[in-house]
Structures are given as structure tokens and as C-alpha cells.
Amino acid sequence: MSLGERKKRILQAIVDAYINTAEPVGSRAIANINAWGLSSATIRNEMSDLEELGYLDKPHTSAGRVPSxxxxxxxxxxxxxxxxxxxDEISAIRLAMTMKLNELxxxxxxxxxxxxxLTSYTTMVTAPQMSKTAVKHIELYPIDAVSLVIFLVTGSGVAKNRSIRLKRPIDSIAVTRLSNLLNSKLAGHTIEEITFSxxxxxxxxxHGNEDIVIPILEQISECIHxxxxxxxxxxxxxxxxxFPEYHDMQKAKQLLSFLDTKESVNEMLHMASQQQGIQKGNIHIIIGEQCGFLEMSDLSMMTAKYAVGDRIIGTIGIIxxxxxxxxxMVSSMELLTEAFNHILTQVIKEEKGDT
Amino acid sequence: MSLGERKKRILQAIVDAYINTAEPVGSRAIANINAWGLSSATIRNEMSDLEELGYLDKPHTSAGRVPSxxxxxxxxxxxxxxxxxxxDEISAIRLAMTMKLNELxxxxxxxxxxxxxLTSYTTMVTAPQMSKTAVKHIELYPIDAVSLVIFLVTGSGVAKNRSIRLKRPIDSIAVTRLSNLLNSKLAGHTIEEITFSxxxxxxxxxHGNEDIVIPILEQISECIHxxxxxxxxxxxxxxxxxFPEYHDMQKAKQLLSFLDTKESVNEMLHMASQQQGIQKGNIHIIIGEQCGFLEMSDLSMMTAKYAVGDRIIGTIGIIxxxxxxxxxMVSSMELLTEAFNHILTQVIKEEKGDT
DNA sequence: ATTAGCACTCCATACACGTGAGTGCTAATC
DNA sequence: GATTAGCACTCACGTGTATGGAGTGCTAAT
Incomplete structure (x- = not known):
């Protein structure tokens, strides 16, 4: 953009001020705060230009300007x-992120x-993508005649379990055989690689127990997905x-409901990371309604991918x-994703030569 | 309480009306609605008495009355x-509660x-108490030299897993041995029964791997707790x-934050079920600040225990x-806990004669 | 090109006022 | 003696109006 240097600095000052106060900023405020001896009238003229160019908005005639x-x-x-x-901030983040938890x-x-x-914003994090990682170990454990537990360890070292009820009783020997079978046939493959053959x-x-295979595989696949x-x-x-802009109940409620349904949040994060937006290093910034969700109309979102090893596996977003x-926020996000990467890499181990 | 019959009916009418409208109810409203030909003046006198007796409150002089x-x-x-x-309501509840999920x-x-x-109220449910159930199966599975996954199946058929990192590498043979040991020594016992001996x-x-036992047991115990x-x-x-009474941001926020911390909610549910309150069948009702949490000052809570078999294992509460x-709500809660019991009993099987 | 000055706009706040719902009391009535 | 009609009084709430302040836009002077 070919904005004059002075216009840029004024725009910057306006946005800075607005970020702090959440109130429309007037020409006088800018003139006073900055040391570059310009009068409010001059600032007004420049602001007028900036408005014409689309960088500023006016809530109404005699209010200050607001960034568009x-x-x-x-x-x-x-x-x-x-x-x-x-x-202080850095060490606070470092400290907070060294947790001693073990379960993903x-x-x-x-x-x-x-x-x-730490950011004092609403945060969303998607879990690591599992369907792309190979299954490392599968085990079935019978609970009673018709129930069993499926234990799964993925190649990335994350364990999951799920119980299942069968339509008919099955003896534990058959369970063990199936357990071994599944293990030998499926270990090392991703869910998507499980073919019909x-x-x-x-x-x-x-032999004689073909009917239980499908429901169990179904559960495994569903579990991972x-x-x-x-x-x-x-x-x-x-x-x-x-935030003062969310003192309106209606809006607040809307957003909260939105955040309550995981599907929408997931979808939004997904879109956000694909949508064109502004890129700052690894941080992706989406301003206002760009993201297409009307609940987000006067919100911005900042997302970052986190990864274990060199594989991208999830998204962190703040609203x-x-x-x-x-x-x-850009600084914080950078540091946070880095810390988060670090922790996850400790917990989730990429398969590397070991069985 | 020795309230006259008429006073009782008036009080009832007032509470009924207030429940519907959320607005102070005046003498005329009561006089009109009810067919028992009394004038508003008479009602006023009775209301005045009821107020004196502490059953009603007045927000201010010329507003209607509100139940205390x-x-x-x-x-x-x-x-x-x-x-x-x-x-319709019954079948709606029945239908909604027949879910096809498998993971606790x-x-x-x-x-x-x-x-x-279904209730259109905020709902809280505590998970089944695990520390009281016996461990049925324990298995360790190595992920790499220093990490392993612990799989747990409790006697009630619920499976849990958790991963752990050790301080030093350990070979997989030792892991297998420990796995078998743990299984044979601990299966059938609750966590509380694991003694020092x-x-x-x-x-x-x-031999030679004593040092890993404690951290692993620690994880098991912590996992269950x-x-x-x-x-x-x-x-x-x-x-x-x-609810109109929560149109005040401040209050809404306070409550939401409160509900956000699981510890407080847990504590509250726990207290609620012990505190003296009104008992209606299996439903426990706590009105207003009785429960001791100031966030709850103008809220009521209704709790019910749910059980699998004849063992009480958790609490459902609505706010x-x-x-x-x-x-x-009493009716709904009764039906809901019953349905919930039913589902859980399907999923969680009490140990009954089988290993 | 910049600035001082001034008229104008619009919002926020405060204040006054009328209205309506409700109470409390008293005197009349059954 | 219980009930009721009637009336004065209270308070919250909505509306209309005045006022002040913050801000703009324009013009004329520097």
C-alpha cells in the first residue's frame, strides 16, 4: 500500500489507542499523545483521508474514528x-507450560x-490428528461374555481405549485369537490403510466368529476418528x-453457544487455517468477518499450527x-506454540526406528 | 407449619405465578386468576400476614410479593x-437417553x-466413583525405551489408560514381567487395598528394577483417583x-466461572447431597444460599443419586x-435418573461371579 | 502546508413529569 | 368478625427536554 509515512504513523497511533481504550479515538488525543508537533486540525485532515481510503470508520458524525x-x-x-x-512474561509462560500431566x-x-x-483471551486447541498415524498395538480384553475392551496404541504413542458390547456371547479364546490377528495384520498401518482384502x-x-470382526473394526475406526x-x-x-464490546448479553450468549458445540469450533479452526489471512511468522491472523462465521463478526482470531517432530498435527487458536x-499476542502465541510443541514432543513420540 | 388452609393456597398461587412470570406478583393477579371469589383486598391482608411470617418478600414498597x-x-x-x-415428554426423554455410545x-x-x-437447566453430573471398585486387569505396554502405557480395566468394566515416562530406560522383558506381576497381585483389589507389603x-x-515399581503404582493410583x-x-x-434474573452480566459471569472449575462443582455437588434440604423421593432440593456457595445465592439446586446395581456411584444435579x-423438575429428574441408571447399567457391569 | 477558530453534530447524562401497578389503611358492609 | 370498597400514597419506569462535552469539517489566516 502506498500510504504516506505520516498517514501510516497516524493510523498506527489510532489503532494502538483503540486497542487500549476500546473507544473511538479523536484527533486531539492523537495530537497530544505523540511528540511529532502536529495540531489536531492536521491530524483531522489526515484522518479524513484515511477514512476515505477505507482504513478508518466513524461510528457516527461526531465520534472519534475507529479502525476498519x-x-x-x-x-x-x-x-x-x-x-x-x-x-517476567517469558518465564511465567515457561513455568506454566511445564506441566506434569501424562494423559493426552x-x-x-x-x-x-x-x-x-496467559493470553487472557478465549483459547481453542484441536487435538492431534490421529487418523494419519499408524496403529502400533491393538489388544482386546474380555470383560464378560458379551463385552470387551479395545486397547489401542498409536504409532505416536498415544493410547486410547473403548469398550464394546457384542450382539452375542463369544468365548475368551476367540477374543484372544482375534486380538492377535488384529495386531499382526493391522499394526504399522493407519486406519485409512485398512483395506477390504x-x-x-x-x-x-x-472360523465361526466372522461376524464379530466388522463391529470391532468399526469401533476401532470410530474411536480413532x-x-x-x-x-x-x-x-x-x-x-x-x-471485553466492553461484549457487554451485550445477546452477543455474548451467541458466542458462548457457538463455542459450546465442538463441531463448529473445529470447523472454524479448520477453515481459519486455510483461509487467506495475514501471516506473521507461523501465526495466522484473521480479522473480523473474514472467517465466514457470523458469530465472529467483530472478533479476530489468531491461529498457529503446532507440530510434533516435523509433522503438523493440530491448531491452536485464540479469539x-x-x-x-x-x-x-503474536509474541505470546509464538512462545506458547513453541512450548506446547516441546511438551507434546515429550509425550507423543514419533516412531523412530523402534518397533 | 400451622398455616391456615387459605394462606397455603394463596402462597401456592403466588409461587406458581412467580415461577411462570419471574415478576413480583400482586394481590390483584391472585384475586383474578383464582376462582375462589376473594377480593384483592382480602388477598392483600393475607399476603401481608404471609410476609410477616417470612414466606414472602417485597422487593420494594409498591411492587408485588416474591416468595422467600x-x-x-x-x-x-x-x-x-x-x-x-x-x-410426549416421557417418550422424548426416553428417546433422547437411548444413546449408542460406548466410551464412559x-x-x-x-x-x-x-x-x-431436556430440562432446560444447567446440568452437572459427577462421574462414577472408581476408587471403590476393584481393579480387574492391569497391563503395561512399552512404547519406547523410557515410555510405557498403562491399561486398566476396573471391576465395573470401565477401561482407562495412561502413559508414563520413566527416569531411565527399561527393557521390554522387565516391563512384561512387571505387567504380569501387577496383574496377579493387584487384580481383584481396590486401590485402597494395595498395602505396603x-x-x-x-x-x-x-530384581534390579525395583525403582520403577513405585512411579508406576503412583500413576495407577493417580489415574483412578x-x-x-x-x-x-x-x-x-x-x-x-x-433466565431474566441472570440478565445481569456480573452475576452471569460469576456463575459461569464457578461452573468452569470442576473442583468447585464437584465440591458443591458433594455438599449438596449431604446438606440437609428437602427430600422428595430420591430427589434432593436445596433452595437459595443454603448450599453455602455465594455464587448460588439466588439459585436452587436439585440433585439425585444415580446408581449401578445397588451401589450408589454418582450424582446428577441441575441448577x-x-x-x-x-x-x-422433580418428575423429570426422577425419570432421567432412572433412564441414566439403565444406560449405565448396560455399559458398566458389576462384577457378578465372573472373574 | 499548517493551524487557529468557529459552527455544527451527535451522544450521554441528568432532570422533570406523567403513568401504572401495587400497597396499606380505614370505613362501610355482610 | 371477616370481607370488601375506596382512596391516598409509594415507587419504578418510560418519555421528553435541556445541557455539556467531545468531536468533526470548513474557512480564513499564517
Missing amino acids: ALGYRMYVDQLMAQYRMTV DEIMAQATKIISH KIQSIRNEM AIDNTAVYVGGANKIFD GPTRMDYAK | ALGYRMYVDQLMAQYRMTV DEIMAQATKIISH KIQSIRNEM AIDNTAVYVGGANKIFD GPTRMDYAK
Whole structure:
């Protein structure tokens, strides 16, 4: 964009001010705060231009100006000063993120809360994608004549279990045989690689018990997909009450309901990471209604991919009002994803030469 | 209480009206609605008495009357008509509660949502108490040199898994041995029954690998306790926005934050079921600040125990404004807990003669 | 190109006022 | 003695109006 240098600095000052106060900023405020001796009248003229160019909006005639989505975009893109975290902030984040949890579920839930707490924005985290990782170990354990538990260990070292009830009784010897069969045939493959011929070959070897194979495979597949599809963690949803723009019940309620349905959140995060937006390092920024969800109309979203090893496996997102403190948040997000990567890499081990 | 019959009926009418409208009810409204030809003046006198006796409150001089906590209590205790559910309502509940989920976690979460949806109140459900059930099967599965997964099946047929990182590498043969040892020594016992001598005897047989026993046992114990302590499911927290009394942001936020911390919810449910309150069949009703949590000052809570077999294992609670529709809710809760019992009994099998 | 000055706009706040729902009391009635 | 009609009084709430302040836009002077 070919904005004059002075216009840029004024725009920057306006966005900065608005981020802090959440109130329309007037020409005088800008003139006073900055040391570059310009009068309010001059600022007014420049603001008028900026409005014409679409960077600013006016709530009404005699209010100050408010950055438009385009304004924010320019701000994030070119203007905002890089936020330097204080040593305190950095160590606070580091400290908070060194958790001593062992269960993936708990880690995710906890981390989501912590990130929300540290950023003071609502945070969403999608669980690692499981369907892409290979199954490492499958085991069936009978509970009673008609129930059994399926234990799964994925190649990335995450364990899952699920119980299943069969239509008819089955003796434990058959269960053990099936358990071994499944293990030998499926280990090392991803769910998507389980072909029809593999299924048939398993069924063939289960003389007299072919009928239980399909339901069990179904459960296994569903179990893995369930993680992918529904596991979204939302933390600090209530944080939105802290923003003056969400003092309107109606809106707050709407957003909360939205965040309550995991499917929508998942979908949104997914879209967000694909949608064109502003890229700042690994951080993806989406301003205002860009993301296509009307619940998000005056919110912005910042997403980052987290990864274990070199494989991208999930998304972290934070939601805040459009006037969120982008500069600070970008720094925080960078540090947080890094820390998060680190923790997950400890817990989830990529298969590397070992069985 | 020795309230005259007429006073009782008037109180009942007032509470009924207030439950519907959420607005202070005046003498004229009562006089009009009821067919027992009394003038508003008479009603006024009676209301004045009821106020003196503590059953009614007045928000301010010229507003109508509002039931006090004592008033509600009397209402629930003696006055309210038994609500008869329509066939439609009953079958709706039945239908909703027949879910096809297999994982305990999912069932709980889903059921909580459904109950909340059906009652249109915020719902909380505590997970079944695990530490009281015996361990049925333990298995360790190595992931790499220093990580392993612990699989647990409890006597009630619920499976859990958890991964753990050891301080030092351990070979898979030792893991298998420990796995077998744990299984033979601990199966059939509850966590609370694992004595020091048992631990020692296990350690003695792990020549050269004694040091890993304790951390693993620790994880097992923590895993089981974790279920008990933190597993509270909250559904429909946003429902509170639907009540006019919670149109005040401040209050709404407070309550939401409260519901967000599982510990507090758990504690509250626990207290609630012990606290003296009004008992209606299996339903326990706590009105207003009785429960001791100030966040709950103008809310009521209704709790019910659910059980599998004859063992009480958890609590279902719903939260609503003090003017909630007690009559209807008691019926609903009865039906819901019954349905919930039924589902859980299908999923969780009590140990009965089988290993 | 910048600025001082001024008229104008619009919002927020406060205040006054009328209205309606409700109470409390008293005197009349059954 | 219980019930009721009637009336004065209270309070919350909505509406209309005035006022002040913050901000803009324009013009003329620097």
C-alpha cells in the first residue's frame, strides 16, 4: 500500500489507542499523545483521508474514528511494533507450560486453560490428528461374555481405549485369537490403510466368529476418528465478558453457544487455517468477518499450527475482539506454540526406528 | 407449619405465578386468576400476614410479593402439585437417553448435555466413583525405551489408560514381567487395598528394577483417583442466560466461572447431597444460599443419586433460579435418573461371579 | 502546508413529569 | 368478625427536554 509515512504513523497511533481504550479515538488525543508537533486540525485532515481510503470508520458524525477491518489489516501487516516480552512474561509462560500431566486428554485440556489464562483471551486447541498415524498395538480384553475392551496404541504413542458390547456371547479364546490377528495384520498401518482384502483375510481366519470382526473394526475406526473430529478444547470462554464490546448479553450468549458445540469450533479452526489471512511468522491472523462465521463478526482470531517432530498435527487458536493487542499476542502465541510443541514432543513420540 | 388452609393456597398461587412470570406478583393477579371469589383486598391482608411470617418478600414498597427461600421451601415441601408428565415428554426423554455410545467419558458428557437440554437447566453430573471398585486387569505396554502405557480395566468394566515416562530406560522383558506381576497381585483389589507389603513383594520380585515399581503404582493410583476427583460434567451452562434474573452480566459471569472449575462443582455437588434440604423421593432440593456457595445465592439446586446395581456411584444435579419449576423438575429428574441408571447399567457391569 | 477558530453534530447524562401497578389503611358492609 | 370498597400514597419506569462535552469539517489566516 502506498500510504504516506505520516498517514501510516497516524493510523498506527489510532489503532494502538483503540486497542487500549476500546473507544473511538479523536484527533486531539492523537495530537497530544505523540511528540511529532502536529495540531489536531492536521491530524483531522489526515484522518479524513484515511477514512476515505477505507482504513478508518466513524461510528457516527461526531465520534472519534475507529479502525476498519482494512485498518487492522494494514496495522498487523506493516505497522505494529514488535512486542518484546519481558523476562517476567517469558518465564511465567515457561513455568506454566511445564506441566506434569501424562494423559493426552488432560494435557490438552490443561494447556488450553493455561494459554487462555496467559493470553487472557478465549483459547481453542484441536487435538492431534490421529487418523494419519499408524496403529502400533491393538489388544482386546474380555470383560464378560458379551463385552470387551479395545486397547489401542498409536504409532505416536498415544493410547486410547473403548469398550464394546457384542450382539452375542463369544468365548475368551476367540477374543484372544482375534486380538492377535488384529495386531499382526493391522499394526504399522493407519486406519485409512485398512483395506477390504485385509478385513477379509482376518475374517477368514476367525472360523465361526466372522461376524464379530466388522463391529470391532468399526469401533476401532470410530474411536480413532472420534479423536480427530470432536476433540476440540476450549478454554476461558468466559473471558469474552471482559471485553466492553461484549457487554451485550445477546452477543455474548451467541458466542458462548457457538463455542459450546465442538463441531463448529473445529470447523472454524479448520477453515481459519486455510483461509487467506495475514501471516506473521507461523501465526495466522484473521480479522473480523473474514472467517465466514457470523458469530465472529467483530472478533479476530489468531491461529498457529503446532507440530510434533516435523509433522503438523493440530491448531491452536485464540479469539478476541478485533481490537485485540495483536503485537503482544503474536509474541505470546509464538512462545506458547513453541512450548506446547516441546511438551507434546515429550509425550507423543514419533516412531523412530523402534518397533 | 400451622398455616391456615387459605394462606397455603394463596402462597401456592403466588409461587406458581412467580415461577411462570419471574415478576413480583400482586394481590390483584391472585384475586383474578383464582376462582375462589376473594377480593384483592382480602388477598392483600393475607399476603401481608404471609410476609410477616417470612414466606414472602417485597422487593420494594409498591411492587408485588416474591416468595422467600422459606416460601419456596414450604411450597416444595407441602404445596406443589405433582406434575404429571405428558406422554410426549416421557417418550422424548426416553428417546433422547437411548444413546449408542460406548466410551464412559462420552456417555457422561453426552448425557449431561441431553439432560440439560431436556430440562432446560444447567446440568452437572459427577462421574462414577472408581476408587471403590476393584481393579480387574492391569497391563503395561512399552512404547519406547523410557515410555510405557498403562491399561486398566476396573471391576465395573470401565477401561482407562495412561502413559508414563520413566527416569531411565527399561527393557521390554522387565516391563512384561512387571505387567504380569501387577496383574496377579493387584487384580481383584481396590486401590485402597494395595498395602505396603503387597508393594514390597512386587518390588522384591523385580530384581534390579525395583525403582520403577513405585512411579508406576503412583500413576495407577493417580489415574483412578483422577477420575473420581475431577470428572464432573457440566452441560448447558449457557442456559442461565435464559433466565431474566441472570440478565445481569456480573452475576452471569460469576456463575459461569464457578461452573468452569470442576473442583468447585464437584465440591458443591458433594455438599449438596449431604446438606440437609428437602427430600422428595430420591430427589434432593436445596433452595437459595443454603448450599453455602455465594455464587448460588439466588439459585436452587436439585440433585439425585444415580446408581449401578445397588451401589450408589454418582450424582446428577441441575441448577436453576430459585423460582424454578420444582414440580416439573422433580418428575423429570426422577425419570432421567432412572433412564441414566439403565444406560449405565448396560455399559458398566458389576462384577457378578465372573472373574 | 499548517493551524487557529468557529459552527455544527451527535451522544450521554441528568432532570422533570406523567403513568401504572401495587400497597396499606380505614370505613362501610355482610 | 371477616370481607370488601375506596382512596391516598409509594415507587419504578418510560418519555421528553435541556445541557455539556467531545468531536468533526470548513474557512480564513499564517
